[in-house]
Amino acid sequence: MLKDKEISSYEITKASIDRIGKTEPKLDAFLTLTAESALEKAKMVDEKRAKGEALSDIAGVPMSIKDNICTKGINTTCASKILKDFVPPYNATVVDMLNAADAVLVGKTNLDEFAMGGSTENSAFKITKNPWDTTRVPGGSSGGSAVSVASGQVFYSLGSDTGGSVRQPASFNGIVGLKPTYGRVSRYGLVAFASSLDQVGIFTRDTEDCAMVLSHIAGKDKMDGTSVDAPVADYAIEVQKDSKGMKVGVPKELLGEGIDPVIRQSIIDSVQKLEQAGIQWEEISMPHLTHNVETYYIIAPSEASSNLARYDGIKYGYRTGDFETLEQLYKRTRSEGFGPEVKRRIMMGTYTLSAGYYDAYYKKALQVRTLIKNDFMDAFSKYDAIITPTVPNTAFKIGEKINDPLSMYLEDLCTIPVNMAGLPAVSIPCGFDSNGMPIGMQIIGKHFDEAKILRIARAFENITDYKDKRAEI
Incomplete structure (x- = not known):
């Protein structure tokens, strides 16, 4: 419609x-709104279009950004009291x-504090609600971004994914969520949680939109050494x-214990539907996946305890008003500024990195991480992609x-x-449970093979109607 004027x-x-104004009191997806600058940007794009200037395919389209991605002159709080008034x-x-593609930013979205959590209940400011049922969580940590897309407030959103923080809320909200390959999208300006795992991701309503946005944010960045x-x-x-002729593997380790039987059946039904698009599937075994949760919860908190040491009340952010010594300044600033989940992970990480425990926990976790990657x-020596529940x-x-x-x-x-293997993965809607809540299917690809997993996702969308289902809010 934009292109055709x-x-x-x-x-x-x-x-x-206007949609945000009507729905936000029920959802609490946003921490900061930038309505005035968004309308100014939109006018500028319209002027460019009227002059016949060449514009990108996302020019003039409203979007949102998770509030742990730095925006010049706009608050970036990480949903934490410690960064409440921080303006990058x-x-x-x-x-x-x-910005170079003329995107229109309408606001910054709520998250679990410093991206630590899976429900967006750990924000220092508000709890975001799921538009399919406002008594339920939207997932996390990128819950606000997911809700802003699922509820029709914006057309797409950027989030961050350290252990599933884009894909899990995408599943909970019945939308598409992509975590690109580690190094595919720059992390410069993404506030660090666990640096070897963090990646900027994308929320959209369908795979085609996701592919379009990815084209604009992917690429080498001299400001990011891991790019x-x-x-x-x-x-x-x-x-x-066409995706005809592709083969996918379905690991039995992620269809067994701990997986809701309704979700298990939905995934089996979904891979059978993919056969209509000429995609073959087989059940496979990936034995080390059973150790992934405990391995992650050693590595991620260890990196977090190191990254979050910078928030000490000295250079920027919150500072306690009640201290006499430097040690009191550190202790009270961090005690008052961080929430319970962040404190829990800092303590876990500091413990596993401490003398006497480093080899037993952190070093061992890195070794298991390698086994998971292997x-x-x-699997990828035989299959084009791997499919699991999200x-x-x-x-x-x-x-x-x-x-x-x-x-x-x-839940992760x-x-x-x-994330442990640095791979790309996309979550797409593939069904609903008995309460009418969305179910997500995860498609995992080889390093830098985002095109292939998006193609499989698109093939699934073409033979089902899940992408057209909308939350009524």
């Missing part, structure tokens, strides 16, 4: 802002890339190609698991291995 970017952006002096590279100089495909074209490499359960009730961290950690059972 049936509607203006200003009108779409105004509609997005620079943009994350992905933000600059979207890889690998060719960037035109994913919008790649996603349309399982994937073995999460073991559908969205649970708000408050149901907040006091049971172990139960919450087990299927998503964690992907």
Whole structure:
């Protein structure tokens, strides 16, 4: 409609802002709204279009960004009291890339504090609700971004994924969530949680939109030492190609204990449907996947305890008003500024890195991480992709698991291995449970093979109607 000049970017952006106004009191997806600057940007895009200037395929389209991705001149709080008033002096590279494509940012979304959590209940400011059922969680940590897309507030959103924080909320909200290969998208300006696992990801309503956005944020970045100089495909074209003749493996270890039987059946039904698109599937074994949760919850907190040491009340962020010594300043600033889940992970990480425990825990976890990665490499020697459930359960009730961290950690059972191996994976909707809550299917690919998993996802969308289902809110 934009390209055919049936509607203006200003009108779409105004509609997005109006939609946020109507639905936000029920959902609490946003921490900061940028309505004024969004409308100004939309007007500018309309002027460019009127002059006949060449524009990108996402120019003038309203979107949102998770509030742990730096935006120059706009609050970036990580949903934490310790960064409540922090305004970055620079943009994350992905933000600059979207700005160059004339994207329209309407606001920053809520998350679990410092991206630590799976329900968006750990925010210091508000609890985001699932648009399919507002008594249930939207998943996390990128819950606000997922909800902003699922509820029709915006057309796409950026989140971050350290152990499933894009794919899990995508599953809970019945939308598409992509975690690219580690190094495919710049992490510069993404506030660090666990640096060897973090990756910027994308939420959209369908695979085609996801491919389009990925084309604009992928690529080598000189500001990020972990960014890889690998060719960037035109994913919008790649996603349309035929997937006939592909083979996928389905690991039995992620269809057994801990997986809701309804979800297990939904995944089996879904891979059988893929046969209509000429995609073969087989059950396979990846034995080391059973160790992924305990391995992740040694590595990620260890990196977090190191990364979060910078928040000490000295350079920026919250500072306690009650201290006499430097030690008191550190202790009280961090005690008052961090929430319970962040403190839990800092303590876990500090313990596993401490003298006497480093070899027994952290070093051992790194060795098991290699075994998990090797399982994937073995599977990819025979298969084009691997398919699993995205999460073991559908969205649970708000408050149901907040006091049971172990139960919450087990929700990451299927998503964690992907981050450990640095692989790309996409979650797409593939069914609903008896309560009408969405079920997600995860498609995992080889390193830098985003095109192939998006193609399989598109093939599934073409033979089902799940992508057209919308939450009524």
